[in-house]
Amino acid sequence: MRMSMRSRALTAITLSSALVLAGCGGDSSDGDTETDAAAEDSSASEEMTGSEEMTGSEDGLSVSGTLNGAGASSQAAAMQGWIAGFQEGNPDVTVNYDPVGSGGGRETFLSGGATFAGSDAYLDADELAASEDRCAGDGGAVDLPHYLSPVAVAFNLPDITTLNMDAATIAGIFAGDIANWNDDAIASTNPDVELPDLAINPVHRSDDSGTTENFTDYLTQAAGDAWGYDVIETWPTEAGGEGAQGTSGVVQAVAAGEGSIGYADASQVGDLGTVAVQVGEEFVEYSPEAAAKILEVSEQATDRPEGDFAFDLTRDTEEAGVYPIVLVSYHIVCKQYESQEEVDLVKAFMEYVQSEEGQQASAESAGSAPISQNLRDQMTPVVESIATAG
Amino acid sequence: MTTTQTPPSDTTSTDDDFMAGELPTRRQDKLFEGITTGAGILILLTLAGVAFFLVQKSLPSLELPAESLPNAEDIGGYTWPLLFGTVYSAIIALLLATPLAIAIALFMTHYAPSKLAKTLGYVVDLLAAVPSVVYGLWGIFVLAPFFVPVYDFLADTLGWIPLFAPVVTPSGRNMASAALVIAVMILPIIASVSKEVFLQTPRLHEEAAMALGATRWEVIKTAVLPHGRSGVIGGAMLGLGRALGETMAIALVLSPTPGLIGFAVFTAQNPSTIAANIALSFPNFGGQERSALFATGLVLFVATFVVNYIARRIAGESTGY
Numbered sequence: 001m002r003m004s005m006r007s008r009a010l011t012a013i014t015l016s017s018a019l020v021l022a023g024c025g026g027d028s029s030d031g032d033t034e035t036d037a038a039a040e041d042s043s044a045s046e047e048m049t050g051s052e053e054m055t056g057s058e059d060g061l062s063v064s065g066t067l068n069g070a071g072a073s074s075q076a077a078a079m080q081g082w083i084a085g086f087q088e089g090n091p092d093v094t095v096n097y098d099p100v101g102s103g104g105g106r107e108t109f110l111s112g113g114a115t116f117a118g119s120d121a122y123l124d125a126d127e128l129a130a131s132e133d134r135c136a137g138d139g140g141a142v143d144l145p146h147y148l149s150p151v152a153v154a155f156n157l158p159d160i161t162t163l164n165m166d167a168a169t170i171a172g173i174f175a176g177d178i179a180n181w182n183d184d185a186i187a188s189t190n191p192d193v194e195l196p197d198l199a200i201n202p203v204h205r206s207d208d209s210g211t212t213e214n215f216t217d218y219l220t221q222a223a224g225d226a227w228g229y230d231v232i233e234t235w236p237t238e239a240g241g242e243g244a245q246g247t248s249g250v251v252q253a254v255a256a257g258e259g260s261i262g263y264a265d266a267s268q269v270g271d272l273g274t275v276a277v278q279v280g281e282e283f284v285e286y287s288p289e290a291a292a293k294i295l296e297v298s299e300q301a302t303d304r305p306e307g308d309f310a311f312d313l314t315r316d317t318e319e320a321g322v323y324p325i326v327l328v329s330y331h332i333v334c335k336q337y338e339s340q341e342e343v344d345l346v347k348a349f350m351e352y353v354q355s356e357e358g359q360q361a362s363a364e365s366a367g368s369a370p371i372s373q374n375l376r377d378q379m380t381p382v383v384e385s386i387a388t389a390g
Numbered sequence: 391m392t393t394t395q396t397p398p399s400d401t402t403s404t405d406d407d408f409m410a411g412e413l414p415t416r417r418q419d420k421l422f423e424g425i426t427t428g429a430g431i432l433i434l435l436t437l438a439g440v441a442f443f444l445v446q447k448s449l450p451s452l453e454l455p456a457e458s459l460p461n462a463e464d465i466g467g468y469t470w471p472l473l474f475g476t477v478y479s480a481i482i483a484l485l486l487a488t489p490l491a492i493a494i495a496l497f498m499t500h501y502a503p504s505k506l507a508k509t510l511g512y513v514v515d516l517l518a519a520v521p522s523v524v525y526g527l528w529g530i531f532v533l534a535p536f537f538v539p540v541y542d543f544l545a546d547t548l549g550w551i552p553l554f555a556p557v558v559t560p561s562g563r564n565m566a567s568a569a570l571v572i573a574v575m576i577l578p579i580i581a582s583v584s585k586e587v588f589l590q591t592p593r594l595h596e597e598a599a600m601a602l603g604a605t606r607w608e609v610i611k612t613a614v615l616p617h618g619r620s621g622v623i624g625g626a627m628l629g630l631g632r633a634l635g636e637t638m639a640i641a642l643v644l645s646p647t648p649g650l651i652g653f654a655v656f657t658a659q660n661p662s663t664i665a666a667n668i669a670l671s672f673p674n675f676g677g678q679e680r681s682a683l684f685a686t687g688l689v690l691f692v693a694t695f696v697v698n699y700i701a702r703r704i705a706g707e708s709t710g711y
Contacts, residue, residue, distance in 0.1 A: 107676060
């Protein structure tokens, strides 16, 4: 693992077994192997170019130093891919990413403990104000949506690989109001499927989670009254269901129990059946392309500084082919830094991350959806304009 | 010849050393006394340090703003369901493990041939050496799914008892499975303590019972069990202490529902335990919220302390332990 822990080292050691086993054990091992594959690919392409000067960031210069980031654990697997890919071209750079969680990452960034933050939520107004103090100059910080991950609704029913559901049905299931698989609400959208007479066991994340937040945001926007618990990070006691730790915990719990249904990072659901979600008149299966489209139909948040790409996702969209349950995670960087070294490092790393190659690396290591070329073209000038103050 | 000569010469030399080196020996004595006293003080200081650390870290939790804790109004409302879950799971585990442990101990001391008893003793002790995370994984992948049909049967036939109320969680990740895993984990300590006290039943009592024509079961009932009672209770209390603090196995096996206080053991909604909740929530809680976890830790610290104190008291009263 290249992620070094700093002040939280002790905590990390104490809890490492919990995290590795209950949390992201499956994710990271998958990530490792695929990262290696990605690394081999890029080293092979370097050999083909055959020139030392070509290795390095896009401006042709290889940067060096240590870049520290902290934040969302949802990005951790993607970050492994990015760091491995980035260090291929910049062997003298050490990138540390401490997956403390979104809130912790923003806190660390704003207090100057990290050069960039990873966060499932964009900076709110207070944090934007604080970022003006934290960053050099008076430009503050910007949010760059670099990580898009479709969240699949996965279930365990023998011989059924896909089911069509509208948002209200999904909400009813997870709120405990729809308790049996042969309920009319499910049957009506799946006329060709023979549904078993079996109790539904909804599985949710027991830990605070950006996945839960995005999932309930979808339910709140698209399901209307069927979901009465608002947008939440922590599952409400009243909604019931089975709780499981981390993405791998949810997948394991669903796989272990026939009749179970859960929501999890789409790259991790494996052989489980998945729900095609109703958008407009059609039912959309999750796919990287369908997930990336959500940013095209969504509005950018208002009252944001120039160069900021905070999105309020329109999850109740009726646009064809859009998969609405997507987790968007941002990189939060300053527009201006104190030192040239920081500027070079952040710029080179962010340019790599949002490049086609970088997005491919995270797609391979974390199953994320690559951002669209259109969005990349819009963000490129912002990253390029990162500079020292004055 | 040589062999008979050597011991006296050895003795003499030691005596000489002792005589001549009275002063250095006393110095060594002092030094060693100092080291052991230091070790004793160190353990007290460590304990005091832990207590101080917990109190200091948990104080801010009293001033936590409402809604900063998930599914709870304040620190009391947050801790209480967790304490309930901790005690509830530990008690179920204890009720499952103690009879079995007593039976194993009686088998080893009164029924099994001595060779088998010895082997069995090793195996039981070996159970205590398995790391709890292994028990957790075993629980989630093997034990829980294995017991689901049993849960289903009990819920179908005895579902009217609140304890066995449906719906059974299909993965088996419920309070019953968690308690079963803990029961296996605390089995060795109760069994080995029980074995020791049963072995120390005065031979005369047992022989007297036999002389009166008692069967082996009656010997156990009239002589062994009364003698060993307090020792068994002491062992069970030590087991309870371990059950209260069990973390990884519960964190893996139990499907937690924060804020819930409920007795049903087969459903997917279960109260979590303090130790498991600390392990699972720590990465998510930042800053002030973390003090709430320290506060629950302090409550567990005190609870475990009380249980151990009671265990020592009871065990101390026993002649055997």
